[in-house]
Structure formats: C-alpha cells, structure tokens
Amino acid sequence: YVAEVAHQSDWDNIVACHQGYITCTTWNYQKTSMGAHKLRPAEFSKHKPIDMYATAVDITSCGNFAVIGLSNGQVDVYNIQSGIHRGHYGKEKAHEGAIRGVAVDGLNQLIITGGSEGLIKFWKFKTKDLVYSTELSSSPSGILLHRDSGILGIAFDDFSISVLDIETRKIVRTFSGHHGRINDMTLSPDGRWLITSSMDCTIKTWDLPSGCLIDCFLVDSAAVSLTMSPTGDFLASTHVDDLGIYLWSNRSLYSLVSLRPLPADYEPSMVTRPSTCPVQDVDMAGDEETCGEMIEYVSPEQLGEELVTLSSLPESRWKNLLSLDVIKKKNKPREPPKVAKSAPFFIPTVPGLTPRYLAPDEENDTQSKVVNLGVLAQKSDFYIHLEEALSTNEFTVPLDLLKSLGPSNIEIEVRGLAPEGGGSMEVMLSFLRMIEMMLNKKYNFELAQAYLALFLKLHLKILSSEPNLLEEVSRLSTQLEETWIHLRTLFDQSLCVLTYMKSALL
Known part of the structure; x- marks a missing residue:
C-alpha cells in the first residue's frame, strides 16, 4: 500500500x-x-x-x-x-x-x-x-524512490541492492550482504541512509555517500515492512507472524554513535523486541511471592515545601463563597410556606348545660421579638479549636474542620467570629494567623485565598477600627504579593518550556 x-x-x-x-x-x-x-x-x-x-x-x-x-x-x-x-x-x-x-x-x-x-x-x-x-543485472523485487533527492533504490532477487540516480539514469551504488529475500526498504528524510530488511532476520543501514554498511542488528523474527519518521528520530517495523508495530530510536540524534564502516566479518548481535510480557531471568517461585504482596503507595500531601500546592477539594466548596448572598437570593422562594391550621382532637368546651367552645387566649404582643444572639450563641467546634490555637499555634485541626464544611456553614462560622455574632477580637486574630500559616507552607493555596476573601468581605468595618487586626492584614498582604510573584515566575518558566517543546523540532 x-x-x-x-x-x-x-x-x-x-x-x-x-x-x-x-x-x-x-x-x-x-x-x-x-x-x-x-x-x-x-x-x-x-x-x-x-x-x-x-x-x-x-x-x-x-x-x-x-x-x-x-x-x-x-x-x-x-x-x-x-x-x-x-x-x-x-x-x-x-x-x-x-x-x-x-x-x-x-x-x-x-x-x-x-x-x-x-x-x-x-x-x-x-x-x-x-x-x-x-x-539490470538481475530481476528486481522492488523499487523505492526518494523524491527530494531523486535517488531510486532497487532490490534484486539475488539479495543485492542498487541505487540509481534518476537524473543521470545510472547506477551509483551497489550493496550486497543479505542472505535472504529483501522484504522492504526505506530512506532517511535527508536521503543519506538506506535501511533494508531481509528474510535473514537482519536490519541493515547503508550510508549512501560513503557506500558502506554502518549498522546491522539481528531480530528474532524477520521484518516485513520498514518506514522512517519524517524527522528521522524513529524507525518503525513490522515482523512475521506479529500484529504489533515496533519503534526503534535513532541514537545518533541524542548520543555519540560511531558511523564508521563495519568490517566484512562483522557478526550482528541479537536485539530482543519489546513485548507486553517481561522476560523473567530469576526464579519463578521468588517472583510469585513478590508479586503476591502489593505495595500500596501513599502520595504525600505536599511534594516539596517550595512548591505551591492546591487542595483536593472540589470547586463547589470554595469558589462561590463570595457569591452566597446572590445564590440565596436566586433560590429564595417567591412565597413563604403556609402552615396548615391544625385542630386538636378534642376541642375544649366551656362547662355548662349549653355546649360552647372555649375561645383562644389573645397573644401578648408586648414581648420583644429581638433575640440577643451573643447571649444565646453556642461555641462551635471550629470556634473552640481556633481559641486553643492562640496558645499552641497549631492550626491543623481547625483547618480540617473548615475543609469538611459546605459553603453555607463556612460563611456561618466566619460570620460568627465577630463580637456581634458571639465571637471576639482574639478569635479573629487567630483566624488570620491560620491563613498566614497556610501561606507560609504554600499548602491549600486556593482555600487560603477564598477564606481570606470571605473574611474581608464580612468584617471589613471591624478590621479598619482595630489596630492589631489591621497590622496582621498588612503582613498578610505583603506575604500574598511575594507568593504570587513566585507563582507567576513558575508559570512563566513552564509556559516557556511548553512553547519550546511545541515549536522546536526535536
């Protein structure tokens, strides 16, 4: 074909x-x-x-x-x-x-x-x-033309190969050395090498300028088809009784390889073709014992302290924290749910000869309906561990609790840090130090951004009036800027390498 x-x-x-x-x-x-x-x-x-x-x-x-x-x-x-x-x-x-x-x-x-x-x-x-x-000197078995250089390779029934120049229409090279029918030929993209495969299970590379054999190796099954990639970095081959396609790397592109002519008495070495079943040279009983125990690999939470690491949480846990009020407004029902009036099983009546129903008592509207949340609010687990972290400087437990919550619960916890929500200035300072810890370790980077943005949105007025909190926020701002500069440098380096890999002909 x-x-x-x-x-x-x-x-x-x-x-x-x-x-x-x-x-x-x-x-x-x-x-x-x-x-x-x-x-x-x-x-x-x-x-x-x-x-x-x-x-x-x-x-x-x-x-x-x-x-x-x-x-x-x-x-x-x-x-x-x-x-x-x-x-x-x-x-x-x-x-x-x-x-x-x-x-x-x-x-x-x-x-x-x-x-x-x-x-x-x-x-x-x-x-x-x-x-x-x-x-010709013998009957040809196949021809191959290199259109760019005008070189025609001719394989003969006597297992020899000739090279003909179509401009001068003369034989310029003749090669011999195969001991079986020549199955296929291919030329390198620059027209310098002629690669042939034969039924003697050898694949040979001939250098056309020097007219010498420069490479030869033996395979366990004869190659029936050969072709070289357009860049010359790979040779593809197919073999007898095999449906696979094998790729051979051109070592001259990445290492020093001798291209001197091979001697006349050169004996090619056997090259084993890769397969899906690895060759086992050790005792089978020992292999069975080793394969029976599967080693479970546990990936570390952070590969390196200098790397910026993201959390494995889905985006729905943190991406919409700043838009919760809009989401709640869109999901708010048009009409409040109506509670059905329920009558008691036994309706109370007034004692007497004439049956009369007892009138309901009038509600006392004089009582205030405003509830002081600071008095009734109970401390959550997150709040308690955040208070303990003020003295221990261990923010792992409150951070894990916050990561396990949904967006609405996260907003409730952060809103409750303010004094009017039952919190205190010390707990707000502890929350900012938790964010500082996350930025120092470069771990859960996107969560630190989302939690800090929500905190600033809810408590911006309190921060502007408290010097301690304002000083902590200023330190966080400097640290964020340094982290983003480091991250931007890594992005630029990766983009440069990726652009080079896409454009360069390796």
Whole structure:
C-alpha cells in the first residue's frame, strides 16, 4: 500500500493492493475507513481474470492520481477523487513480465516502472511516452524512490541492492550482504541512509555517500515492512507472524554513535523486541511471592515545601463563597410556606348545660421579638479549636474542620467570629494567623485565598477600627504579593518550556 498526505482531508489518500486480487482499494485516513472506490481495469469490471493481480502501487505527490502495476506487465493510472481510469503506459502493456515496482517523481514529470524481465523504464507522466529504458543485472523485487533527492533504490532477487540516480539514469551504488529475500526498504528524510530488511532476520543501514554498511542488528523474527519518521528520530517495523508495530530510536540524534564502516566479518548481535510480557531471568517461585504482596503507595500531601500546592477539594466548596448572598437570593422562594391550621382532637368546651367552645387566649404582643444572639450563641467546634490555637499555634485541626464544611456553614462560622455574632477580637486574630500559616507552607493555596476573601468581605468595618487586626492584614498582604510573584515566575518558566517543546523540532 501507499499513502500521501496531500488532500487527505478532501478525499481518500491511501491505496492498497491485495495479494491475488486485481482490485485495489482506497482508504480514508481522516475517517479511518475504507474509501468509496475500487480501482480495476474497465475490461475486468464484470468478471475476475485468472492469474492476474495487482503487484505495485504509488500515488503522485499532489494526491490526485494512483498508478497501479499488474502481474501481466500493465500499468494503469486512476483519478483517486473520482475513481475514473485515466489511461495506461505502453501500447498494450509497459513490460513483458510482471510489474515489480512503480514510482512517480515529485513534479509529476516522470514515472518509473520495474519489470520482472530485468528492465527499468522511464515514462512521461502526462503523454505516457517511453523516455528511457535500462537493463539490470538481475530481476528486481522492488523499487523505492526518494523524491527530494531523486535517488531510486532497487532490490534484486539475488539479495543485492542498487541505487540509481534518476537524473543521470545510472547506477551509483551497489550493496550486497543479505542472505535472504529483501522484504522492504526505506530512506532517511535527508536521503543519506538506506535501511533494508531481509528474510535473514537482519536490519541493515547503508550510508549512501560513503557506500558502506554502518549498522546491522539481528531480530528474532524477520521484518516485513520498514518506514522512517519524517524527522528521522524513529524507525518503525513490522515482523512475521506479529500484529504489533515496533519503534526503534535513532541514537545518533541524542548520543555519540560511531558511523564508521563495519568490517566484512562483522557478526550482528541479537536485539530482543519489546513485548507486553517481561522476560523473567530469576526464579519463578521468588517472583510469585513478590508479586503476591502489593505495595500500596501513599502520595504525600505536599511534594516539596517550595512548591505551591492546591487542595483536593472540589470547586463547589470554595469558589462561590463570595457569591452566597446572590445564590440565596436566586433560590429564595417567591412565597413563604403556609402552615396548615391544625385542630386538636378534642376541642375544649366551656362547662355548662349549653355546649360552647372555649375561645383562644389573645397573644401578648408586648414581648420583644429581638433575640440577643451573643447571649444565646453556642461555641462551635471550629470556634473552640481556633481559641486553643492562640496558645499552641497549631492550626491543623481547625483547618480540617473548615475543609469538611459546605459553603453555607463556612460563611456561618466566619460570620460568627465577630463580637456581634458571639465571637471576639482574639478569635479573629487567630483566624488570620491560620491563613498566614497556610501561606507560609504554600499548602491549600486556593482555600487560603477564598477564606481570606470571605473574611474581608464580612468584617471589613471591624478590621479598619482595630489596630492589631489591621497590622496582621498588612503582613498578610505583603506575604500574598511575594507568593504570587513566585507563582507567576513558575508559570512563566513552564509556559516557556511548553512553547519550546511545541515549536522546536526535536
């Protein structure tokens, strides 16, 4: 199969030929599905030919045309967008033998075909005229064109490889060393390396400028397909009887690797392919005992004292603390609930011969309905622990209690710190010191911001008239500014690194 990125969002951009079938199918990368067209010659649209099938395929760099070679030597051109047949090369067929490979240059000027009779032919893409033909030393098994450099790699049935320059149309390099059928070839993005895989289970890298073998390794299963990433940092391979795709890292990009030619008697080392089941070299009984005990990892509350750490509470616990009055106003019912009048089971009556009901007593409206909350208010657990923290300077317990409350209860607790709510100035000072502790430890950072904002909103008038509280708030303001400067520096550093990682070609 072959794929082309041009126009991949407009129509199908993958064409595949199947073993034993004359029909080639199109595929859409964007939709990850089979395409709409089945590419086959018009004379075989109603019946399947005998002993004739597609052997090679290529797509032009513009993504508009597909070139398909058949086992009888015929080469056809199709429009991928419409699936219409656009002609064939040669009077009847391009080669006398089966087509072993087709390739189109980057400008859609030439098409190169290789036949099993040992010929490489150059054709004009538009006029379909034969331009040049050269005879090879052996029958080719496949060809590969690097469009940017104009280098054509040719694999032969005698397990050798040749490199042909399509400008001069001459063989410029010849490599030998494989001991089995060559399955696939790929060229590095800069056209410097030719990487080949063979049925002898070796993957070899040939340096084209020097014409030498610079790397070779052995795998346990022969690689049937190879390709290199556009940046040249990874080599992908597939292997016999394996559905996985394996990635090999290009070590020359990040470490010092010798690119000297390998000696003629070099013996490649076996490289084990990664798998989902790790290789166990120790005693199985010992492994079973170790795997039977699962080690539970407990994440620390704070990874480092210099890091600003957020709490794990949901945003609904602290984000709307300043907007509770608006939320309550929106949720307030339009009419107060009406209580049904309940009559007693036995209605009281006045004693006498004539039955009369007892009139209800009139309510005494002279009693005041204003209740002094400071007298009746009871101290909550949060208030008690906050008072104790004045002497011990341990604010962990009141902070945990405050974190366990909902937004409405948090507002009630903070509002009750004021003297008119049953609190005192000392408890308000203890609350500010708790916020100071949270900022010093850089822990529960967003909770400190939310709790302090609610405290300032509810008790701003009291703070302006109390020197001790005002001094504590001024110290908190300085500490908040320093923390935000530190946090902004960390944000800027992270954004710079992220921008570099996104834009740089690593």
